[in-house]
Amino acid sequence: MTEISAADVAVPVVLRVNGNEYRISAEPRRTLADALRDDCGLTGTHLGCEHGVCGACTVLLDGEPVRSCLLFAVQAQSAEIRTVEGLAAADGTLHPLQEAFWRHHGLQCGFCTPGFLMLSAGVLETRPDIGDEELREALSSNLCRCTGYQTIVEAVQSVRDAGEA
Amino acid sequence: MSWVGRSIRRVEDPTLLCGAGMFVGDIGGAAAVRFIRSPVASGLIGGVHGPAYTIADLDADGVGNIEAVLHRPDYVRLAQPLLARERVRYVGEPVAVVVGATAAEAEDLAEQVELDIEPLPAAVGLEAALAPDAPLVHPAESESNVMVAGEMATPGLVEALEAAHVIVELEIVSGRQAALPLEARGSHAVTERFGGRTTLHASIQAPHMVRTVICDLLGMPEADLRVVAPDVGGAFGQKLPLAREDAVLVWLSRRLGRAVAWIEDRSENLMASWHSREQRYRLRAGFDVGAHLEALQADVAANVGAWPCYPITWGVEPLMALAELPGPYTPEHYGVRSRGIASHTCPMSPYRGVSRPVITLALERLMDIAAARLGVDPVEIRRRNLQSDFPHISPTGLRHDEGTYREAMELAVSHVDLGAFRARQSAARAAGGPQPGIGICTFSERTGYGTPAFAARAMGVTPGFENVEMSMDPSGYVTLRIGASPHGQGLETALSQIVADELGTDPSRVRVVASDTDRTPYGWGSFASRAMVLAGGATHLAAQKLAAQLGSLAAEVLEAAADDIVLADGRATVAGTSVGVDIAELARIAHHHTQRLPAGAVPGLSANAGYDPGGTFSNACHVAEVEVDPDTGGVSMRRFVVVEDAGRLINPMIADGQIRGGVAQGIANALLEEVVYDEDGNILTTSLMDYLPPTVAEIPDIEIMHLETLSDATVTGAKGLGEGGTIGAPAAVLNAVNDALAHLGVELNEMPATPERVRAAVRAAAGGNSAGETNRSTQEAPVQ
Numbered sequence: 001m002t003e004i005s006a007a008d009v010a011v012p013v014v015l016r017v018n019g020n021e022y023r024i025s026a027e028p029r030r031t032l033a034d035a036l037r038d039d040c041g042l043t044g045t046h047l048g049c050e051h052g053v054c055g056a057c058t059v060l061l062d063g064e065p066v067r068s069c070l071l072f073a074v075q076a077q078s079a080e081i082r083t084v085e086g087l088a089a090a091d092g093t094l095h096p097l098q099e100a101f102w103r104h105h106g107l108q109c110g111f112c113t114p115g116f117l118m119l120s121a122g123v124l125e126t127r128p129d130i131g132d133e134e135l136r137e138a139l140s141s142n143l144c145r146c147t148g149y150q151t152i153v154e155a156v157q158s159v160r161d162a163g164e165a
Numbered sequence: 166m167s168w169v170g171r172s173i174r175r176v177e178d179p180t181l182l183c184g185a186g187m188f189v190g191d192i193g194g195a196a197a198v199r200f201i202r203s204p205v206a207s208g209l210i211g212g213v214h215g216p217a218y219t220i221a222d223l224d225a226d227g228v229g230n231i232e233a234v235l236h237r238p239d240y241v242r243l244a245q246p247l248l249a250r251e252r253v254r255y256v257g258e259p260v261a262v263v264v265g266a267t268a269a270e271a272e273d274l275a276e277q278v279e280l281d282i283e284p285l286p287a288a289v290g291l292e293a294a295l296a297p298d299a300p301l302v303h304p305a306e307s308e309s310n311v312m313v314a315g316e317m318a319t320p321g322l323v324e325a326l327e328a329a330h331v332i333v334e335l336e337i338v339s340g341r342q343a344a345l346p347l348e349a350r351g352s353h354a355v356t357e358r359f360g361g362r363t364t365l366h367a368s369i370q371a372p373h374m375v376r377t378v379i380c381d382l383l384g385m386p387e388a389d390l391r392v393v394a395p396d397v398g399g400a401f402g403q404k405l406p407l408a409r410e411d412a413v414l415v416w417l418s419r420r421l422g423r424a425v426a427w428i429e430d431r432s433e434n435l436m437a438s439w440h441s442r443e444q445r446y447r448l449r450a451g452f453d454v455g456a457h458l459e460a461l462q463a464d465v466a467a468n469v470g471a472w473p474c475y476p477i478t479w480g481v482e483p484l485m486a487l488a489e490l491p492g493p494y495t496p497e498h499y500g501v502r503s504r505g506i507a508s509h510t511c512p513m514s515p516y517r518g519v520s521r522p523v524i525t526l527a528l529e530r531l532m533d534i535a536a537a538r539l540g541v542d543p544v545e546i547r548r549r550n551l552q553s554d555f556p557h558i559s560p561t562g563l564r565h566d567e568g569t570y571r572e573a574m575e576l577a578v579s580h581v582d583l584g585a586f587r588a589r590q591s592a593a594r595a596a597g598g599p600q601p602g603i604g605i606c607t608f609s610e611r612t613g614y615g616t617p618a619f620a621a622r623a624m625g626v627t628p629g630f631e632n633v634e635m636s637m638d639p640s641g642y643v644t645l646r647i648g649a650s651p652h653g654q655g656l657e658t659a660l661s662q663i664v665a666d667e668l669g670t671d672p673s674r675v676r677v678v679a680s681d682t683d684r685t686p687y688g689w690g691s692f693a694s695r696a697m698v699l700a701g702g703a704t705h706l707a708a709q710k711l712a713a714q715l716g717s718l719a720a721e722v723l724e725a726a727a728d729d730i731v732l733a734d735g736r737a738t739v740a741g742t743s744v745g746v747d748i749a750e751l752a753r754i755a756h757h758h759t760q761r762l763p764a765g766a767v768p769g770l771s772a773n774a775g776y777d778p779g780g781t782f783s784n785a786c787h788v789a790e791v792e793v794d795p796d797t798g799g800v801s802m803r804r805f806v807v808v809e810d811a812g813r814l815i816n817p818m819i820a821d822g823q824i825r826g827g828v829a830q831g832i833a834n835a836l837l838e839e840v841v842y843d844e845d846g847n848i849l850t851t852s853l854m855d856y857l858p859p860t861v862a863e864i865p866d867i868e869i870m871h872l873e874t875l876s877d878a879t880v881t882g883a884k885g886l887g888e889g890g891t892i893g894a895p896a897a898v899l900n901a902v903n904d905a906l907a908h909l910g911v912e913l914n915e916m917p918a919t920p921e922r923v924r925a926a927v928r929a930a931a932g933g934n935s936a937g938e939t940n941r942s943t944q945e946a947p948v949q
Contacts, residue, residue, distance in 0.1 A: 034268075037191075043184070043190075044183070044185065044186075046188070048349075048431070049431040049852070050430060050431060051852050051853060053854060054853060056347060084183065084184035087183070094179070094182065098182040098183070101178070102174055102178045102182060103174065105818050105819070107181055107182070108399075108653040108654065108822060109181075109346075109348070109396070109397060109399045109652060109653025110178070110180075110182070110396065110398070111188065111346075111347045111348045112347050112398075113181055113182060114184045117182070136861055136862065143347060144347070145345060145347045145399045145830070146399055146822075146826045147822060147829075148825035148827075148867060149829065150825055150864070152861070153861060
């Protein structure tokens with residue numbers, strides 16, 4: 001049998017996600033992404049590489065875009081976490097970024113979309129007047145295999161220009 | 166007003182935008198499966214020790230082997246086990262499988278499994294696999310690594326080459342690439358405790374085909390297996406063939422009586438999913454004094470990996486090259502030998518464009534090199550050689566329907582203002598430093614082909630047709646069930662536009678059901694730029710039938726002639742009058758007041774249709790503008806223009822999305838992406854830090870213009886376009902890189918044109934040393 005280490009023994013973890021509190025039991029080695037998906041049932045956060053490269057798992061941690069595949073759930077305990085499930089209003093009204101991605105055809109298969117939405121939300125909330133070049137630089141954090149990116153950039157620019165984020 | 170032709174927003178999007186999509190990894194509630202994979206490229210299996218299932222367990226249950234067959238005398242037939250039996254043939258080949266309560270536990274279990282494998286010499290690259298003393302990948306079945314070898318020549322080829330004014334020879338090499346869907350593969354299988362029916366959810370492109378082959382392998386009736394492709398996070402061909410893993414999942418779930426899930430990780434995906442494109446083309450082309458391509462001879466070798474893919478086989482890349490190499494040009498004489506060469510590497514599947522990105526790279530480099538040799542402008546040489554009489558029958562018998570090869574090119578080059586570019590380029594050459602270059606690519610994209618085209622390949626399984634089932638419910642809403650299996654393309658939206666036009670309803674009243682073998686008619690799925698033509702054509706035909714039913718019912722209700730009924734804006738009206746009835750009211754009558762139906766009419770409103778066309782050709786011209794730094798070898802994209810003719814556009818926004826995404830992949834294929842093995846067959850690119858898909862920083866905005874030549878070969882007038890972006894972009898980019906460095910005498914005919922290769926080409930042109938390895942064009946290019 002494999003030796004049991006402290007990292008394999010589940011501990012109580014409290015996560016605050018989209019304003020809700022989730023009391024879960026997680027091994028210290030459990031990533032935030034796995035905890036969100038498997039323990040909180042928030043499967044909108046996707047895993048594309050688990051190496052911190054593709055950004056599909058991007059969520060907001062105290063307003064900052066982070067790779068949830070590179071964080072342990074226990075590290076996120078004191079933070080306010082936001083995921084794609086929290087973007088739209090409670091009555092179902094889409095967030096301006098969701099509307100813009102829809103209008104500009106900023107998604108095809110939709111697998112990278114939650115990561116891009118959270119990345120964009122984090123960027124625009126902290127830098128509402130971000131310039132085109134810096135915005136491109138920021139969006140180069142994440143990978144999309146379907147769109148060729150242009151429509152994603154246009155979608156985010158349109159929200160920035162309208163001052164809606 | 167017509168819905169077809171309008172860029173309406175996609176019905177697919179709200180769910181995906183809210184993170185409410187259902188991908189395989191989101192299903193949950195299953196034990197985790199992990200495959201133990203070969204760490205060596207070639208070897209004999211001495212034993213598998215630990216808590217794992219192996220091929221012995223599958224054999225004991227009578228599970229069969231995969232047989233991907235082409236009925237050709239030159240094709241080597243193999244029986245492929247679902248897990249390696251006796252021998253491993255590539256790094257990453259599945260040898261054993263473990264099941265754990267969680268993914269972490271399955272990984273822990275996998276670490277306890279020991280593989281006892283005696284390594285053998287491996288044949289990795291094309292040259293190694295073709296060497297006279299090459300280690301054989303399938304020594305029991307074949308005395309060489311040549312697994313398929315197609316050959317043809319038109320009479321008079323040799324004489325035509327001898328008579329040519331100028332002979333141009335060149336060698337084109339494409340590195341090995343991966344389709345790299347952002348969601349890796351995965352599957353989830355659950356078997357009902359009572360009744361024993363199994364449901365497989367899998368990230369795939371062709372659920373009906375997968376149901377058939379898994380049931381054949383496991384010896385079970387198809388009625389007992391439901392296959393569902395839920396939301397699929399990109400595929401691009403990699404999810405078209407049967408995954409051995411998916412078949413093992415069904416077996417495990419039935420054997421264990423529990424739900425099991427396999428979620429491929431990114432390293433597995435890069436190592437052991439499917440690769441493509443590792444090809445070498447040697448061309449010998451004869452031009453007359455007027456720069457017309459008179460004769461074309463080619464020797465094509467494709468490294469097809471260790472096993473064929475089902476059902477497409479490993480003939481797909483070499484035989485597509487054989488059949489389609491003349492491309493948009495019109496050589497009277499054509500000869501080709503095209504071989505698929507097995508090696509101890511990951512098997513190949515079709516990837517967006519299949520062979521055509523390399524075919525097009527070969528032809529378009531040929532045109533630019535010939536233009537320089539003959540002292541003709543690159544635009545002018547294409548002008549003289551592109552197809553312009555239609556239908557055009559190629560030397561291999563392919564019928565090209567009407568296209569706009571020349572017109573697309575003229576529009577593209579006038580849009581970019583070539584004169585102004587050349588002035589900028591002259592200034593940059595005088596100044597030194599980074600150099601601008603421009604590259605043109607014209608190409609045809611064979612799309613929307615049905616059974617006849619696949620039958621010509623003599624496949625063991627012949628794909629082709631698409632069927633749809635359409636019904637209108639009592640509320641007047643339409644349900645359309647399709648055999649195609651869209652996964653992000655927007656097909657549901659586009660089909661709803663076709664239905665809306667035929668039935669005079671609104672697209673929001675159409676629901677498309679797809680990708681579930683329990684709920685859809687048998688079909689072949691989404692691949693080969695076919696779904697819009699095939700499923701769209703079948704939808705068009707079914708909608709016409711349903712419209713006729715509505716028309717005759719309306720005629721009865723309105724006491725008018727059926728021919729006078731017009732369906733529009735949700736109403737059936739008598740032409741030229743305001744007399745009419747709501748279509749929703751007709752739907753009620755058809756179900757709830759069937760006593761009012763015309764005599765002999767069947768209650769309800771439903772229609773089925775199938776469609777199986779011979780195929781059509783889209784065409785496009787791409788123009789790429791790059792900047793190349795001769796000192797670093799770095800290439801940056803400055804501009805990219807596409808003029809596309811895909812026939813009738815159903816939803817231009819969706820069409821543009823396909824083009825942009827395809828071009829982005831093509832640019833990355835041209836400059837960045839390469840799967841690299843060392844000479845022992847160890848794969849060196851198993852993360853996204855080593856295999857480099859592009860970010861937004863590498864992809865420019867794509868300027869798109871459309872021509873719309875309605876196809877006479879399809880019922881909607883539409884042609885497919887899903888692959889074109891990826892087909893044309895590599896050649897446009899490579900031509901641009903060569904143009905940027907032409908004044909230095911550089912010739913670079915290998916993709917991806919990485920900084921190392923660009924630098925090597927610059928050094929070679931400067932008369933330096935050590936560049937011969939990568940600058941293939943400096944070598945002689947004999948054609949046997």
